[in-house]
Amino acid sequence: MEFRIATYASHSALQILHGAKLEGFKTLVFGRERVKPLYTKYFPLADEFVPGEYPEEELIEKNAIVIPTGSFVAHLGVERVESMKALYYGNKKVLRWESDRSLERKWLEEAKIKTPGVIEDPDDIDVPVIVKPHGAGGGRGYFIARTPEEFWEKAKGLGINAKEDLGKVQIQEYVVGVPVYPHFFYSKLNEELELMSVDKRYESNADAIGRIDAGQQLKIGIEPSYTVVGNIPLVLRESLLMEVIEAGERIVETAGRLMGGLWGPFCLEGVITEEMEFVVFEISARIVAGTNPFIHGSPYTWLRYDEPMSTGRRIAREIREAIEEDRLNEILF
Incomplete structure (x- = not known):
């Protein structure tokens, strides 16, 4: 066949x-x-x-x-x-866990991953927060708020006008740090985790605002938005790699207990703080667009493979090996 x-x-x-x-x-x-x-x-x-x-x-x-x-x-x-x-290809059960931020937070917490604080009631906002709709929207609809009043004013754009509508979003404390998105592949056939590549996102208009001086920003009144328009390759300091890889290992192990396993590509979306801590705010339990700059492979895949290895090719190789070993049913849902 x-x-x-x-x-x-x-x-x-x-x-x-x-x-x-x-x-x-x-x-x-x-x-x-x-x-x-x-x-x-x-x-x-x-x-x-x-x-x-x-x-x-x-x-x-x-x-x-x-x-x-x-x-x-x-x-x-x-x-x-x-x-x-x-x-x-993959485990469909993980989709509900990654698309519902409450379930996603449970997953992260059980994996002992450091995460931003969550504010349940917007009237309790007393620190800068980032507000995120549920699901994979590429950053669309995210906004920053510093007070309850600012939250309610901006939330109208997402159709949130009362506390009964709050199920549409999660309110996270804004963590200051460098955005870091490590991409992993977990082989169910070999039971091994691989670090494939790392990127940071180019977001509109959050990244464009820096081209305008602070005085003009205040006069114009620009509000940052976080819709992803592209991805930039990133190579981490080697001293950070173990923390990032161990976080990926714990995510896979916890997925086995919570929803029957996570295999194939996934990404931990977070920041590295000034204290060199990896703080994760989201899981993408599938291939992410941040792997696209690495079609010919990344520094990390070249250390493991003596040939170009993108995440897309790694998926195909896993499927080919499963077919050859008559184990295809193990990796398909």
């Missing part, structure tokens, strides 16, 4: 398709018709393009293994992804 690698036409699809081709797979991408030339003409990595947000029958018919991305999960929604019948 021949299997194909399939993914949604957005986010990190180019990397996934490229990695699949390197590992000898036929590829399929699905999505909006408008973007078809991106995957078939400008970057001809898709053997087949199928229009539609989720063409389930075609995916099943072609033995396509779907690789989930943030765009795919955000577009379809967690419940629809959980009920999909096409072959799916």
